Amino acid sequence: MTESAVRPGPNRNLETFPNPKPERDYTIRIKVPEFTCLCPKTGQPDFATIHLEYVPAGRCVELKSLKLYMWSYRDQGAFHEAVTNQMLTDLAGATDPRFMRVTAEFYVRGGIYTTVVAEHRHPDWRPEARVDLP
Numbered sequence: 833m834t835e836s837a838v839r840p841g842p843n844r845n846l847e848t849f850p851n852p853k854p855e856r857d858y859t860i861r862i863k864v865p866e867f868t869c870l871c872p873k874t875g876q877p878d879f880a881t882i883h884l885e886y887v888p889a890g891r892c893v894e895l896k897s898l899k900l901y902m903w904s905y906r907d908q909g910a911f912h913e914a915v916t917n918q919m920l921t922d923l924a925g926a927t928d929p930r931f932m933r934v935t936a937e938f939y940v941r942g943g944i945y946t947t948v949v950a951e952h953r954h955p956d957w958r959p960e961a962r963v964d965l966p
Contacts, residue, residue, distance in 0.1 A: 847897035872909035
């Protein structure tokens, strides 16, 4: 990298790209095992694994921008519930998916694990029946 090259830093700009198969329902699963934010009460770091699952419609989230987006929370104080719901709002707003679920599994703090699940469902979307194979 040259000295004049700009290094990307944390930001909330979620980039997207066209869904390569918009006529098909399929699931994208993304796991972010190194998420951090700050406890709004103590300022101590909170660590979590973020699971993103979605059925795209017209747009998919670009992974480098997602990485920088997750990084933007590192110095932010926020409750687990607020962080998870903000992610869903931002990601669903950027991609307008048929369905999206954000699951945040926060690591133990004071003997307590917290998992927050938030979902978005497009009002016109109906999932296909699940197929269970033997």
